[in-house]
Amino acid sequence: MLGETRLVVNRPSVIFDVQGEEAVIIDLASGHYYRLDAAGTALWARFDAGSSIEDLLASCTNPDELRARIDGIVDDLVQRSLLREESGAAAAPEGTWIFGGFMLEHFTDLEDVLGLDPIHEVDPAQGWPHAQGA
Amino acid sequence: MIAGLSRLRDRLGSRVDATTAYRFGARDLVLHHPADDLDALPRGGLVTTVPGAAAVHLHVLSPVDVDSLSFPDRALMGPYGAIVDSANTPWLVLRSPDTGRMLALDTINRVALYFPGARVPPRDRAEFCRPLLHWLAILDGHVVIHGGGVALDGRGLLVAGAGNAGKSTLTRLCLEAGFQLLGDNVVEVSLGGAPVIYPVYPTFKIRRSLIAPIPTGWPSPEWDDEAEKDIYFLGGGPSTISPGPVTHVATLILDPEASPDIVPMSRQRAFFLIAPNTVAQFPFYEETVLKRAGAVLGNAPSFLAGRMPLESITERIAGLLDVRAVSVSDR
Numbered sequence: 001m002l003g004e005t006r007l008v009v010n011r012p013s014v015i016f017d018v019q020g021e022e023a024v025i026i027d028l029a030s031g032h033y034y035r036l037d038a039a040g041t042a043l044w045a046r047f048d049a050g051s052s053i054e055d056l057l058a059s060c061t062n063p064d065e066l067r068a069r070i071d072g073i074v075d076d077l078v079q080r081s082l083l084r085e086e087s088g089a090a091a092a093p094e095g096t097w098i099f100g101g102f103m104l105e106h107f108t109d110l111e112d113v114l115g116l117d118p119i120h121e122v123d124p125a126q127g128w129p130h131a132q133g134a
Numbered sequence: 135m136i137a138g139l140s141r142l143r144d145r146l147g148s149r150v151d152a153t154t155a156y157r158f159g160a161r162d163l164v165l166h167h168p169a170d171d172l173d174a175l176p177r178g179g180l181v182t183t184v185p186g187a188a189a190v191h192l193h194v195l196s197p198v199d200v201d202s203l204s205f206p207d208r209a210l211m212g213p214y215g216a217i218v219d220s221a222n223t224p225w226l227v228l229r230s231p232d233t234g235r236m237l238a239l240d241t242i243n244r245v246a247l248y249f250p251g252a253r254v255p256p257r258d259r260a261e262f263c264r265p266l267l268h269w270l271a272i273l274d275g276h277v278v279i280h281g282g283g284v285a286l287d288g289r290g291l292l293v294a295g296a297g298n299a300g301k302s303t304l305t306r307l308c309l310e311a312g313f314q315l316l317g318d319n320v321v322e323v324s325l326g327g328a329p330v331i332y333p334v335y336p337t338f339k340i341r342r343s344l345i346a347p348i349p350t351g352w353p354s355p356e357w358d359d360e361a362e363k364d365i366y367f368l369g370g371g372p373s374t375i376s377p378g379p380v381t382h383v384a385t386l387i388l389d390p391e392a393s394p395d396i397v398p399m400s401r402q403r404a405f406f407l408i409a410p411n412t413v414a415q416f417p418f419y420e421e422t423v424l425k426r427a428g429a430v431l432g433n434a435p436s437f438l439a440g441r442m443p444l445e446s447i448t449e450r451i452a453g454l455l456d457v458r459a460v461s462v463s464d465r
Binding site for chain 1: 400425
């Protein structure tokens, strides 16, 4: 679906770290955060390395299973603004990998303290700046 | 904005103000303030010290000082009023939308400017310039964790968990039993080498309940309406507050849904429970904080516990602080 386009982590608003085999992903724009299971983290690492869909399929040892799910996974991650499409040469990671599934848990309880406010403009009456709804 | 901050920094550097030095996590903080204004400053119970040469200097601004500054007409703001674009300059700048409070740090010269603005509520006074603590910790290779801590004989336990998980109850009982306080809400932790927990704020925020009594000798609290908590300013008494850094021996994460037994916990699960909340406390350097929160868990083994029987808590915590040889592998 995405041709030669590669997928990249939507930095700088999306940050993540991997501990053990699982990733915690935080979207600073929305204030939402996510936990990714071990199998999903293996796929996420490929995105972080700049893989295209074609790269993912070519290096996967069970491409049929990946092919059946990859569009849905990518659409979901792009819709959540965790990944974005980018043109240009992809730096495909070396080596093969096994697609073992993808489980993304979504959390919103820190939304108020993680999220960015929209751009504020000067209010002539109140001065600068005033948070949304303040 | 940036040029104005730099000019103000230079001007204040030559102004003769009174100074008072405090211990501020892993460093000393020299507060420059009008001579007659110290009691009006929201400095909480920071412990005074004799400053070392590497102390950070913080100038308390007057309204006239602030009027000399200009701010951009449009600005993307992060949590706590962080002016996001300032991260691309040598300065980090916060400006509270509602109170006019301003905090700016020159990250190169380690000079900060602070304007308290309107009345500072007890919960904020209890943790004086907490964003500044976060920034300095990052610049010094450390990280500030959203969690409390207690120490015994130089060995420190980092205690984290969701709100109402029992952190304060555990800490209060430990203090009654002779432990020392490292922190109630935030502590600074070093990474690599010999991992260390630094106490910062000798204050305590507690929901009113009778689960555990207030330790004898504590001062009267101040009530904070918004937090709905009593705030205790404990001062720097060495019998209550750890007089200095301690070795980070273990991390305990409290979860009311977990078993009351203290059990080893995988690093990845501990990371999930501790990291998002720590990042949420932090304007700027978020990705660095996320990664360092993970690194903190490599300092020492992590454990999980639910609501423990009150009568056994201090004995269990004392046992946990003697776990240097326990190895917890990631699953």
